Amino acid sequence: MTKIALLTPNLMGMEKGINRIQPSLGVGYLAGVLRQRGHEVFMRDTALEHYDRVVPNSDGKTVTIGESEESTAAWLSEVNPDYVGISVLFSNLAAHAHQIAAISKRTVPNAKVILGGNHVTNSALDFKYFTSKGKTAKLDAIQDPNVDFAMRGEVDFDLADLVHALSDGKPPYGTPGLIYKTQNGEIKINETSGRLKNMDDLPFPARDLMNMEGYFKIGRFHSANPRSNRVGSVMASRGCPEHCSFCTTPETWGNVVRWRSPENVYREIKGLKEDFKIGEIHFEDDTLTANSVNLEKLCEKIEPLGLSWCTPNGTKVNYHSRNPEKQYQLFKKMKDSGCYQITFAIESGVQRVLDHVIRKGLPLETVLPTIERAKKAGLFVHTFWVVGSVGETREEMEKSIEFAEGCGADSYSISILSPLPGTSQYRESVEQNLWWTGELDPKDIIYRKSLVKAEGFRSSEEFEAWVNEKNHRLNSKLKEYDPQRFKEIYGMNSGARLLVKQT
Numbered sequence: 001m002t003k004i005a006l007l008t009p010n011l012m013g014m015e016k017g018i019n020r021i022q023p024s025l026g027v028g029y030l031a032g033v034l035r036q037r038g039h040e041v042f043m044r045d046t047a048l049e050h051y052d053r054v055v056p057n058s059d060g061k062t063v064t065i066g067e068s069e070e071s072t073a074a075w076l077s078e079v080n081p082d083y084v085g086i087s088v089l090f091s092n093l094a095a096h097a098h099q100i101a102a103i104s105k106r107t108v109p110n111a112k113v114i115l116g117g118n119h120v121t122n123s124a125l126d127f128k129y130f131t132s133k134g135k136t137a138k139l140d141a142i143q144d145p146n147v148d149f150a151m152r153g154e155v156d157f158d159l160a161d162l163v164h165a166l167s168d169g170k171p172p173y174g175t176p177g178l179i180y181k182t183q184n185g186e187i188k189i190n191e192t193s194g195r196l197k198n199m200d201d202l203p204f205p206a207r208d209l210m211n212m213e214g215y216f217k218i219g220r221f222h223s224a225n226p227r228s229n230r231v232g233s234v235m236a237s238r239g240c241p242e243h244c245s246f247c248t249t250p251e252t253w254g255n256v257v258r259w260r261s262p263e264n265v266y267r268e269i270k271g272l273k274e275d276f277k278i279g280e281i282h283f284e285d286d287t288l289t290a291n292s293v294n295l296e297k298l299c300e301k302i303e304p305l306g307l308s309w310c311t312p313n314g315t316k317v318n319y320h321s322r323n324p325e326k327q328y329q330l331f332k333k334m335k336d337s338g339c340y341q342i343t344f345a346i347e348s349g350v351q352r353v354l355d356h357v358i359r360k361g362l363p364l365e366t367v368l369p370t371i372e373r374a375k376k377a378g379l380f381v382h383t384f385w386v387v388g389s390v391g392e393t394r395e396e397m398e399k400s401i402e403f404a405e406g407c408g409a410d411s412y413s414i415s416i417l418s419p420l421p422g423t424s425q426y427r428e429s430v431e432q433n434l435w436w437t438g439e440l441d442p443k444d445i446i447y448r449k450s451l452v453k454a455e456g457f458r459s460s461e462e463f464e465a466w467v468n469e470k471n472h473r474l475n476s477k478l479k480e481y482d483p484q485r486f487k488e489i490y491g492m493n494s495g496a497r498l499l500v501k502q503t
Contacts, residue, residue: 002163003039003041004039004082005044005076005079005081005083005111006027006044007044007045007046007084007085007086007087007100008044009046009066009094009096010066010067010096011051011064012065012090012092012095012443012446013062013446014062015063019063020220020222021047021051021215021218022231022233022282023045023205023210023233025235026087026089027043027085028043028204028210030085032204033157033160034163035203037163037164039160039163042081042209043206043209044075045214046066046072046096046100047066047067048215049067049211050068053066053067053068062449066096073103073106073107076104076108077107082111082112083166084104084113085115086116087117088141089118089119090119090445091443092442092444093119094119094140095442097115101144102146104146112166113147113148114147114148114150114151114162116151116159118252119442120151120152121252122420122423123139123421124141124150125152126422126426126427127139127189128189130430142181143187149162149180150178151175151177152179153193154192154196154238154253155177156202158177161176162175176192176193177191177192195238195254196238197258199259199261200260204271216229216231222282222284223310225341227308228308230278230279230280231281232269232276232281232282233281234272235283236260236265236283236285237257237258238254238257238258239254239258240255240257240286240287240290241256241290242287242361244347244358244360245423245424246418247423248421257291259294262297263301266298266302273305280309280310281302281309282311283309283313287319288313289319289320289330289342295334299336300333302337308339309337309340310339310340310341310343315343315344315345316345317344317346317367318363318370321369324369328376331374332377332378334377334379335378340379341380342374342381343382343383343384344371344374345383346362346367346404346407348360348389348392349385349399349400349404353396358389364403367403367407375408380489381408381410381411383412385412385414386414387400387454388454388463389417389425390417390425390429390434391428392454394454394457397456401470404474412474414470414474415447416447416463416467419451421442429451434452434453436451437451450467
């Protein structure tokens, strides 16, 4: 039986921040498919296994959390896999992912090492973009001598096909989504196989292979203020119909929202409650509320389970806003089924920025009424904002904060633009050389660090201090004008109080 080890890298986070950790749904799906195909699968989150090991980085701002090279090597030696798959969800995880590749080649030299994940997918797109313009570009995911293959896109089933081809001694080079080097060193990037048409074809994530109790014990879930200390992450859908200039979702999951059937999602959630005694669900969808029909059906199914839930990944404000009663009723059904908080990704309070910089297509006049309806339905409202986009002025940032302060939300996350590979914001930053330091290291891409020059600020430190002050001021508002609501939201949850202080 073929052995496959799937790993996620050590966590890069802020030294004084709240560094969240949760099970990888993407790796869980891969494990589920591989196991269906008859392989023996092992999973390891190297950040989770030694979460208490915190190593300061040279920048004085960030830390690396997770196990030592010796510990990873010992685990690999014990498993002795035929294949090592390493997931790189975020760019700041890439450096340690390549360390794992090197450890693998030293420890189990005969194992094929395969990299994949969101960062790899979008770095491959940038490689194609820049080389098509005659510019020099790197693709570390496959140029690393410790990596045999990389994969891009939605590869839940394509990875299993690659493993089968290699195990059967067949040429793997026609595998959809495959990235490889030819004998003369040329980089080849295959087209993807397209996206799943029937999302119910996916098995549930292989959580029995994960250290779920470890995640529960640490308790650094996606939402800052969970109602339970046993939280399960679920994705009911993939895809987003928007085209935001800072977001990688459309390239990874597409612009069409593809739902699993409400019955399928319900069975997964019911299983989480039965198998892991969870008390809460965090929906990781990019925009859960886009399909109101499916969401309402799901609400009806999960209501009897008695679980709390929220949408920490955010959703767009103006879905169904043309029909105020329909929008309110959707929020009410969400509340009745256990939802306690909805997160709206508003991003900016300036229409020009939304239309021409972020390209979100959000009419600002829909924001305040939607927030009011959500609160009327009994939901707490968290909001996302981003400042420092390429092309945004200091005056517009100030106006955006002013709009946010008056929007009626309960809490706020004001993030600094992260120029993610695969996005137009990243490509503009590269082409115009907008980095504060003159160059970009992927490991620096963390939402609380300023990497791109922001108009009206003299340094990254000045901009970061400005954002931190605005976060603190906005998140202190609720306690001042509605202490009772503040208490209802946060109670004695220390993590939530830290959010107010440090977001």
